[in-house]
Amino acid sequence: MTQVRVFQQFEIRPEARQLIVGGAPVGIGARAFDVLLALTERAERVVSKAELLDLAWPGVVVEENNLTVQISALRRVLGHETIVTVTGRGYRLKATPVDTPAPEQPTPGGRDDTAPRLQRRLAVIVQAEVVGWPRLVSRDPTRAATTWKRIRVDLIERSLPQFGGRAIELTAERLQLEFGSAVEAVAWAVELQEALAERRQAADPAENPAFHVRIGIAVDDVIVDDGKLVGDGVNVAADLQLSAVHDEILTTQKVCDFVADKIAVSFEPLGQRVMQKSQRPVNVLRISAGARRHIVTALRPAGVRVASLAVLPFATEGPAADAYFGEGVTEEIIATLSLNRALFVIAHGSTLRYRGHDLNPAAIAAELGVRYLVTGRVRRAGSHVRIHVSLIHAADQRVLWQQPFDGVVEDLFAFQTDIAAKVAAAAAPQVQDEEVAQARQRPTDSHDAYDCVLRALAGMHKLGAPEFDAAGSLLLRAVELDPGYAQAHAHLAWWYSLRQFDGQSSPNGREGHLALEHALQAVRLDGRDAWVLSVAGYMLSLQRQHDEALDLFEKALTLNPSCAAAWARSAATLFYVGRAEEALERLDRAMRLSPFDQHLFWHLTICGGASFVARRYDEAAGWLGKALRLNPGFNGARRLQIAALARTGELAEARALADQLLIDCPGFSVEEFGRWSPLQRPHLADLLSALRLAGLPG
Numbered sequence: 001m002t003q004v005r006v007f008q009q010f011e012i013r014p015e016a017r018q019l020i021v022g023g024a025p026v027g028i029g030a031r032a033f034d035v036l037l038a039l040t041e042r043a044e045r046v047v048s049k050a051e052l053l054d055l056a057w058p059g060v061v062v063e064e065n066n067l068t069v070q071i072s073a074l075r076r077v078l079g080h081e082t083i084v085t086v087t088g089r090g091y092r093l094k095a096t097p098v099d100t101p102a103p104e105q106p107t108p109g110g111r112d113d114t115a116p117r118l119q120r121r122l123a124v125i126v127q128a129e130v131v132g133w134p135r136l137v138s139r140d141p142t143r144a145a146t147t148w149k150r151i152r153v154d155l156i157e158r159s160l161p162q163f164g165g166r167a168i169e170l171t172a173e174r175l176q177l178e179f180g181s182a183v184e185a186v187a188w189a190v191e192l193q194e195a196l197a198e199r200r201q202a203a204d205p206a207e208n209p210a211f212h213v214r215i216g217i218a219v220d221d222v223i224v225d226d227g228k229l230v231g232d233g234v235n236v237a238a239d240l241q242l243s244a245v246h247d248e249i250l251t252t253q254k255v256c257d258f259v260a261d262k263i264a265v266s267f268e269p270l271g272q273r274v275m276q277k278s279q280r281p282v283n284v285l286r287i288s289a290g291a292r293r294h295i296v297t298a299l300r301p302a303g304v305r306v307a308s309l310a311v312l313p314f315a316t317e318g319p320a321a322d323a324y325f326g327e328g329v330t331e332e333i334i335a336t337l338s339l340n341r342a343l344f345v346i347a348h349g350s351t352l353r354y355r356g357h358d359l360n361p362a363a364i365a366a367e368l369g370v371r372y373l374v375t376g377r378v379r380r381a382g383s384h385v386r387i388h389v390s391l392i393h394a395a396d397q398r399v400l401w402q403q404p405f406d407g408v409v410e411d412l413f414a415f416q417t418d419i420a421a422k423v424a425a426a427a428a429p430q431v432q433d434e435e436v437a438q439a440r441q442r443p444t445d446s447h448d449a450y451d452c453v454l455r456a457l458a459g460m461h462k463l464g465a466p467e468f469d470a471a472g473s474l475l476l477r478a479v480e481l482d483p484g485y486a487q488a489h490a491h492l493a494w495w496y497s498l499r500q501f502d503g504q505s506s507p508n509g510r511e512g513h514l515a516l517e518h519a520l521q522a523v524r525l526d527g528r529d530a531w532v533l534s535v536a537g538y539m540l541s542l543q544r545q546h547d548e549a550l551d552l553f554e555k556a557l558t559l560n561p562s563c564a565a566a567w568a569r570s571a572a573t574l575f576y577v578g579r580a581e582e583a584l585e586r587l588d589r590a591m592r593l594s595p596f597d598q599h600l601f602w603h604l605t606i607c608g609g610a611s612f613v614a615r616r617y618d619e620a621a622g623w624l625g626k627a628l629r630l631n632p633g634f635n636g637a638r639r640l641q642i643a644a645l646a647r648t649g650e651l652a653e654a655r656a657l658a659d660q661l662l663i664d665c666p667g668f669s670v671e672e673f674g675r676w677s678p679l680q681r682p683h684l685a686d687l688l689s690a691l692r693l694a695g696l697p698g
Contacts, residue, residue: 216240
């Protein structure tokens with residue numbers, strides 16, 4: 001039973017759901033009561049907005065302004081000073097319990113020794129998350145919320161005091177804790193994973209969704225700023241958590257050194273990795289405890305099938321002492337490929353067993369349960385290193401892609417990072433093309449959402465053709481089969497936007513609204529998919545919400561710096577706001593990462609648009625001519641080319657293209673186009689004037 005909580009300012013009675021102020025009951029809404037209850041139960045710390053949303057709206061995706069409304073309502077009743085906003089972090093209850101004396105006020109004109117000070121110290125940080133939380137919520141919000149609440153209360157909040165831990169944030173998507181001892185942190189994490197495993201084994205899957213958690217533990221220096229922890233300890237723990245898969249606990253060597261021989265756990269070295277947030281190399285280890293079985297093939301994500309891939313340890317041609325070159329590159333490639341949510345990548349620890357073995361690729365793939373393998377050879381000559389990488393279709397051992405890379409030992413970390421980015425950028429589209437080809441060979445009556453998406457991708461670039469219309473139907477079928485399939489929603493949003501830009505949208509602009517709706521739904525389902533975030537950012541930009549779009553692109557590129565689509569789509573937004581040079585730089589990076597992208601025609605179109613904005617009209621016409629040669633039916637490029645040719649004085653050619661545009665889009669008018677174009681003034685005025693100069697109506 002939750003106890004009555006009495007403060008000098010008010011009294012809250014949870015069982016009766018009653019708030020007493022000044023000795024009399026005060027009526028407040030149910031959500032406001034839940035928010036206040038959450039704050040009183042966590043009065044010793046700042047409660048983040050995400051945690052309050054999770055506690056007051058369990059299992060429901062709501063906008064942050066809903067929380068702001070409830071906080072305002074509580075302040076009207078309790079006084080503004082009772083709930084303090086901690087900028088960038090959340091809210092804290094500033095109410096004094098009746099049995100605790102109020103803090104003394106500083107002497108006027110004197111120094112306030114109680115003021116929060118910046119300090120540094122060593123800390124043990126645990127960061128964790130429920131794997132696939134957006135999907136669990138989308139499938140059954142009530143059950144997901146109920147199950148998470150039981151886990152949070154029974155397995156986390158009640159156990160923390162026993163292990164000397166304190167909660168910094170407690171949500172399904174971000175569990176951040178601090179412990180006084182690395183031994184206690186590891187013991188708590190192991191006990192949590194084992195308790196979750198027991199619950200999964202005992203529970204009826206039809207009644208309770210299976211919850212899997214991934215955990216990172218780090219011991220490092222942190223900065224304490226008014227109770228908030230920042231710095232390397234927090235960053236490394238977060239990186240470890242993001243690198244872990246289902247049910248894994250990853251730690252650093254420091255944690256292992258503190259814990260060794262103190263409790264019955266073993267540590268499996270996974271090698272050195274460069275952390276994404278702190279940008280420094282860290283030795284990473286995986287924890288296994290007691291009789292827990294080592295699983296060779298990591299548990300696959302629930303739900304939609306994805307392309308499965310393993311990166312085998314690279315062979316070293318030369319002295320055994322040079323093997324670390326291949327180890328480092330292998331780990332980097334696995335880490336970078338894992339950022340792509342459209343791929344399922346086997347963890348590094350599960351492929352180490354194949355190091356030094358000359359086994360049949362088909363046999364390895366069958367044992368690991370994957371369809372694709374990345375293999376490599378490393379050769380060193382003095383300070384020079386050559387690494388040759390291949391992508392293989394395991395079943396028939398076809399080489400889908402291969403490339404050599406050359407570098408020097410002195411710049412090894414940068415070399416490894418560069419190779420990993422290029423391999424990830426090249427391998428992902430090759431795997432996608434292979435999956436699309438296989439889907440087209442499978443029976444056409446397949447009702448699998450993944451197959452529908454693959455079949456749709458084959459026609460996404462064929463604007464104006466029946467295949468493009470069929471792609472839309474297939475994507476609609478995919479989201480109907482699996483409403484929780486984030487990438488299907490994102491692909492459908494992209495399809496609607498291509499249709500709109502090709503001039504095939506309905507007069508009321510319905511396609512633009514549907515594109516935004518599906519894009520935002522994709523983000524709700526999987527907010528850590530860089531490709532999904534890039535689609536949502538672009539759709540926001542089409543609605544002229546450019547600042548919000550750029551925020552999403554920044555998040556996407558933080559999650560996956562090798563996402564060519566995020567570089568290209570962010571370039572489009574920069575083009576729309578007139579930042580032409582930045583747009584062209586990003587497009588150059590996107591095309592270097594993915595030189596054979598099936599949407600290269602779209603990238604070239606944005607290059608042409610950025611050049612037009614920069615008033616380099618000849619250059620714009622060159623880019624747009626290439627785009628139209630790749631995809632002659634893309635009216636988005638044709639419109640810009642008409643304007644570019646008009647500005648360069650090629651009026652006859654501009655008018656001929658305008659006639660073609662009017663055949664495809666007989667209702668086109670310059671005025672109507674200007675109403676929905678995301679391009680900002682004065683560049684929009686220049687574009688519309690050039691279109692009229694070429695003879696287009698309106």
